[in-house]
Amino acid sequence: MKFTDGLWRRPTGVDYVGGVEVVEVLQESKDGVEFIVAPKHVASRGDTLNTPLLTVSISSPMDDVIKVRLEHHRGGKNKGPHFELFPDGMPAVPATSVSRPAEGHMEFKSGSLAVDINTGPRSYALQFNTGDEFLCGTEPKGEGYADVPYHLTFGQQSQSGCLSTLADSMPRNDDFALDTTRATGLVRFMVTDLSLSTGETIYGLGERFGPFVKNGQVVGIWNQDGGTSSEQTYKNVPFYLSSKGYGVFVNHPEEVEFEVGREKCSKVGLSVRGECLEYFVIGGGSVKAALQNYVRMTGRPALPPAWTYGLYLSTSFTTSYDQKTVSGFLQEMRDRKCPVRVLHLDAFWMKRYDWCSFEFDPETFPDPEKYLTDVKREFGVKVCAWINPYVSQRARIFTEGAENGYFLKRKNGDVWQWDEWQPGMAIVDFTNPAACKWYAGLVQRMLDMGIDTVKTDFGERIPHLDVVYHDGSDPRKAHNFYSLIYNKVVFEVVEKKFGKHEAALFARSATAGGQRFPVHWGGDCESTYEAMSETLRGGLSLSASGFAFWSHDIGGFEGHPDPVLFSRWLSFGLFSSHSRLHGSASFRVPWNYGEDAVHITRKMVRAKCRLMPYIYGESLKAHETGVPVMRAMIIEFPDDPASTYLDKQYMFGxxxxxxxxxxxxxxxxxxxxxxxxxxxxxxxxxxxxxxxxxxxxxxxxxxxxxxxxxxxxxxxxxxxxxxxxxxxxxxxxxxxxxxxxxxxxxxxxxxxxxxxxxxxxxxxxxxxxxxxxx
Structure with missing residues (x-):
């Protein structure tokens, strides 16, 4: 969000308060420093009256990582949810120190990363360095808060949608955003401007289908279901990588906005609603090392089982299929020597209007357990089934969920429902332990019938207005975070059923930490070369955000690709970590696209299978280190100037x-x-x-x-x-x-x-x- 009108002016009604001078150091030790910053020079006692203060805390959770917490008013309730840091175990105690290298300067150091704190009059600033190399920093007034008239927040957040697009189509009674401690109708934002050096380029921020280099963009961290041809994305991660070899992770699950060289050409602006802003500057000495350190903080990816690297054949979405059709496809793939390793049953394995009921449609699968046993024995496939966290009121399980409080509620106590996607649809409340157990039981029953892996679709259209969570979570913070707990619940059921390193999902929505529950795919793309390229950009941005395993719909989801496009996408898909044939209204079986497509499927599947000792070895390294299997050239070749903008190719291991x-x-x-x-x-x-x-x-x-x-x-x-x-x-x-x-x-x-x-x-x-x- 913009807080300036040009370089010097403020928009009418916007009141900005920025830190200018350190007036008192509260704590100073190797465990961290804490100090108070005033928004003006304090020359006398009179200057201490009628003025706000900012409290800044600096510490380190691990070597080469420095945390900055900027606070204004501390008395508010800090409702969850919160990102889980170091889910794989706490790292060793960091090697930290604090010193005063010169008058008016204090330095806090962690490993090879240091921050210089300018404590001189009118000079408050932070400067992050590795050795003699400057990474990034703030200037006087570069950190503070802004009060913005409520009406200005609409339409200004063009990329994010939390207030501007109102994706939930709810009335504009957004009372959570009003700062009632000040004049009615003001929204409080905490703001930091981090420097952007000449030639420095920024990457990541989750899955993004637009330009791979984020410079010049405003990016809102807000999950939405908008396809791959727009600014909206399914996987938003408040973390970016710099070509200078560091990263920045904003530790807020709610909407965070990044102005990347846009509002101010030489700054990356970070803003979040509320009274505090917490971010980590992550070093390590290289782009790859910074990415590894970020993954250490938010969680290493699980290692998918080897069979998930084979070809997935989907029944597609709105196509008409039954047992005979599905078995026929598998037989024809076998006859053409195009081996399928995973059969995916998409939405209509359940009865129409009843999603997500977890019950096979008896008209198309009269004896599902027998069918699953037979198809797995006859064709040697694993079976994946589509689910989502939404429950139609026509589903038999709806009444059970409503009566037991397993769904999100409105403020008046009613179940939160609407008719988007499914009639009378409710949304499972994963902050309720009983609801998690209930939903896990539904997944478990499905696995016990013979399902081997799960496609966890949706999880983006989660309301943030007129909604109450079981544990009292802040709906703004829960919106993105919902994708994490949803996939975590399902992944843990699959892992419990089949064992560690035998669990995998096929997930669409995610946020920071979601890489722990692979695999993720790129969402709904069109059947064009342009969509194919935007799909790759989304995957490269996602991998620069810590996600090691990634897939996409070969041939595109929407439309019907021409044979040449389909053939080109086939090769791309089978040289991705995971490979799926999936469409919307048409089947993606290769013979529908000509004999060339059949030949290419056969050739590329075999090439991938032959390469599996290499691919699985690279996957094991990704699991151990966090370095993604598919990665942008800038991660592998940061010193090659040509790699800066390469977004149509990648390193595969x-x-x-x-x-x-x-x-x-x-x-x-x-x-x-x-x-x-x-x-x-x-x-x-x-x-x-x-x-x-x-x-x-x-x-x-x-x-x-x-x-x-x-x-x-x-x-x-x-x-x-x-x-x-x-x-x-x-x-x-x-x-x-x-x-x-x-x-x-x-x-x-x-x-x-x-x-x-x-x-x-x-x-x-x-x-x-x-x-x-x-």
Whole structure:
């Protein structure tokens, strides 16, 4: 949100108070510092009267991370929910220190990250540094609060929607936003402006389908169900990465707005309603290290089971299907040697109007348990089923949920209902432990029938007006956070049923910490090259926000793709961490798009299965470190200026560069420094250089292997992703070796390594615990 009119003026009615001078240090130790900041120079006792103060607390939860908490009035209730920090366990006590390096300066240091606090007259500022390198900072008046007339908050937050779009279509009685301690109709915002250096670029902020580089954008952290062709997104994360090798995490689950070089060209503005603002500056020495430290704070991703990397075949959404249709698709995929590993039953496995009832439609699945047993035995597939957290009043479970208080309520005590999506739809209240247990039981019953994994759809259209949560949560804070607790409840049921490292979801909504419950997919995209590219931008932004595993609807969700587009998207989809054929009104079976599509499906599925020792090894590393499997080039090559704006290609693990083709015949991509080898043909291209290839083969996608790499490939006839990699007889391929390379091989069963293969610079191979191809 903008709090200025140009550089110097304020919009009419906006009152801004910014910190100017440190007037008292309250605490100063290695555990942290706390001080009071006045909005003016205090030269005499009279200057202390009739003036607000800001309290600033600085501390560190772990090495290379510094927390800043800015507070105005402390007397308000700090309702939840709150992000869970360090869910995997607290890190070691950070190496911190506090010093006064010069008059008027105090320095707090954590690991290699330090913040200089300017305590001189009229000079309050923060400056974050790693060694001699300046990262970011604030200036005098750069931190404070603003009181904004209520009517100005409408229409000004063009990206977010909490007040402006009113996605819930509720009356404008937004009384939670009124600051009743001041003049009626003012909304209080806490504000910080962090510097944006010349040439510095910003990434992340969750899934974003617009420009990959966030400079020049205003980004509101507010989950919405708006498809992939707009500013709205399903997965909003209040964390950004800087090309300078640091990140900023704003520790607020409610709406946070980021003005990235937009309101002020040399600033990233952070704002949140209320009386406090808490953020973390996260260092580590590189873009990748800062991302890893953020993931340590908010939670490492679970490791999906190996079978989830195979091809998902969906029944699609509004298509008509029954047992015979589904089995027919699986048989035809088998006949065409296009192996399916997961069968996905989308919404209409349940009866129309009854979602989400958790009951099979008896007209199309008269004996669901027998059918699930038969289809899994006959075709060797796992089965995924679609659910959401909304319950139609036509569903048999509605009465039970309403009578027991399992749904969100209005302020008058009624169940919160509307007719969007489903008639008389209610929303499960996951802040109620009894409701969580009830919903978990519904999922458990479904798993006991034979379902193996769950697509957790929706979770974005959560009301924030005229709504009451069981635990008294602030509806603004609960709006985004809802996606986290919803997916957590379901994931834990699946994990309990099948065991650790055997649980996976296919989730759409998320916020900070949601990476702990993979896999996530990109939502509803159109069937165009433009939608294909915006889908990739969304995935790259999401991976820059800590999400390690990601998928999308091959061919697009809406519409019917032409055969060439579908074929290009097939290759992109099968060189993503997870791969799903899914559409809305038409089936995404490859023979609907011609024999080329069938051939490409067969070829790419087999290539992915052969690459599984590499892909699963990279996934295991992602689970251990937080570095995503699919990652933007800027994360891997931060010192290459060309990587700054590359948003049509990505690194697939440490050693593979993938560049989807966004034209019928032309491929464009960038090769970094070194001699990179085409995975398909063995062609070597020496970078750095941009490459354009015309008449690019329809059955290929640019995949280049990094120099000084060794890939271990499974058998040529392998058709499934989950096999014993160490015993399969792996083929060793080397690429432009310069020194000895050691490749670790996972077992394929959980987070364990089976052994390793070493290749010397002159090509000699030795294996430890791994069988190689003879």
């Amino acid at each position: 440490d050693n593979l560069l993938v560049a989807p083709v966004f034209h019928d015949t032309r491929a464009d991509f960038y090769i970094p420094a070194g001699r990179w080898t085409c995975f398909w043909t063995g062609e070597v291209i020496e970078g750095p250089r941009y490459v354009r290839k015309t008449d690019y083969p329809i059955d290929q996608i640019p995949v280049f292997v990094r120099p000084n790499s060794a890939l271990l490939l499974g058998p040529e006839d392998v058709e499934m992703p989950d096999y014993d990699y160490a015993k399969a007889g792996l083929e060793v391929r080397t690429y432009e070796l310069e020194s000895e390379v050691e490749v670790k091989v996972p077992t394929g069963k959980g987070a364990k390594w089976a052994g390793s293969v070493k290749v010397t610079a002159d090509g000699k191979v030795s294996a430890n615990g791994v069988a190689l191809k003879k």
